[in-house]
Amino acid sequence: MKQTSHPDMVALTQVRRGLPNSDAIPGLADARLLPDQEFHSDWDTIVLDGDLKERVLRQAVVSVQVRHRVAFHAIPLHGVILLSGPPGVGKTTLARGLADRVARSVRLPGRTQWAFLEVDSHALASSSLGKSQKSVHHLFNDVIGEQAATGPTIVLLDEVETLFTDRSQLSMEANPIDVHRAVDAGLVALDTLAKRHPDLLLIATTNFADILDPALESRADLILPVPLPSTEARQTILEGALHALVTAFDASTDLLSPQTLRAAADASEGLDGRRLRKAVAEACALEESAAANPARLTPAALIASLRGVR
Template sequence: MDTKIPVCVEVCSKPLCTLKYQDIANKVLQILQKRQISFKDGILPFKDLTDDPEENKFILQNIEFIEVTDIEGSQNYNGIVLFWQADLRVTVYQLNDEGGAEEMADEAEEIPACKQWILPSTDFNGLWNSLVFEDDIKSNLLQYATTTMLFSDSLVNPQLINWNRVILLHGPPGTGKTSLCKGLAQKLSIRLSSRYPSGGQLIEINAHSLFSKWFSESGKLVMKLFSRIHEMVEDADSFVCVLIDEVESLTAARKSALNGTEPSDSIRVVNAVLTQIDQLKNCSNVVILTTSNITKAIDLAFVDRADIKQYIGLPGVKGRYTILLSCISELVRVGIIRDDEMIPSWHDSTAVKNEYALRLKVVAEKCEGLSGRALRKVPFLAHAFFVQQSWCTMDKFLDALGKAVDKESSVRAQLQESD
């Protein structure tokens, strides 16, 4: 018997919807099974779901949008999953629109110690799908979370098999490490919504603020911050993600302290952070996400605690093509690019013969060395410097895109020469 392909269907309910998540999930599953449509990553148009007036009414009254996600991450991916191949997994959630709230480390401090979001948040809506990596990085992170939950539920003895609920993403700036952490937190809060009825929370720690300008106060600030995190984790119905961006700022401080270039208070801060991480690993409803731009500065004591040490590098040509295509698709959506023909995806069989796709591949090849962050600026620069009108054709924009890449390459070469 053929193995079914997991198809994750995520249903965002409307803010005022009061129906139980499970009732919505059952109804959507019933509609999909009745319609027997094929699946690919993206938003499912309501018009394609049903012709039944009552079902239409149910959808319009209760559902914001329905999205199929992470088919591309499947090892069986071939662009489209037919209905009979699909193992449908429907998840329902509501977005929180309150935004992130900052909290100061101390009344005397001017730098916020952390920023807190209630998940899933409108701030991160669509972030996960916007991230493009050529390896199975996203699917591996989701599988890691699945195994973490399975081992906890199965009461696996952590003294025999060790896992710390810590992820370390490292690599050059602009490759999407922090965005991937936030996107993963959002995605897990959605996928685990039925498991954690109180919802999810993301705590982004400002590592620099943990070092107080007052000598010997830093350790107290660390304990105060993590004591709040422990209080959140004590709610077994809540899922908590802790993000420590640029974690090398902590571990590098400890190395400097050991070399005599930093006060001993720095050692106490780092030791306190590592101790708190060790304590949190016993809580099944927490994941610690960390990033670093400088791998040589990461202390081995911390590296040893990370279950996953994932390098996030610059995108290859396929990734660059996909990122640029997503930017072009957005400009088509808002009407800045107007054309009846859309550029096919990298996986689409028509891409090898499509003129626009071939031209975009040439541009993507010229973008070697650019990070994902830099790539998403190129379409803006193309319009600003070489289009300069409210709308244009696809032909003109692709021409402008190539010129913008040439200009950006020239500017970067000049900067390197001036170093």
């Protein structure tokens, strides 16, 4: 039968697919179908300068397209995107949002829905001696490989340095041979998966790029450094958090005036996105009246609190 690429028709031809049970598989933190409404909001939540978000989305889309048509030996794309940066800058949230956006952007005619799996790197790496190599092999080859064989799949490898620890920096005390083997098993699996499944994307995050095995970085199609938010980004993040507070408590819109937002952004240099959002609640706790009723938070208290946090 002739296939059509009209989006409505594609939606009709999509088949709901099975997912592994994340509660029953060690090392699997989550499994769901995409698109996903929660992940959709995650993408919108994250504020990054310039076109960083669009760039990472374009890279993911290009990766799938090229891998479908160009042989691995000509352009060895692994479908791996690495988000690297300090804690609290939005890497994990962005990764989940990206998964949703890719699923909405790349609809492969006649194929099933995208699936999303999240790997629990800590659980895999902490398997008792001698088991982590087996667990890594099982998760990548059996669980991820089998899922990818049934249709397009996105895997989040959060805090990936736990799993792909730099083999050259292993100390002799902590089972270096076992870790070495587990990293080897992971790298071999990445190569095999990349060749077999052009619709498989892996989004990895780390805030310890310096202890990440260079062989993983070499396999990344894009390494995106996610920086601390700029003044402009801080202003937008604070605006979002304050808007939520003002709406929830019917507080004064003075908190949202351009002057207040600008001063708040200036006062919060060096804070990451997580800290910025929390700082709004911290400001309420600074004074008894605002603690009792956050609607009483004043611009002056907000800015004083942000200076204190910094």
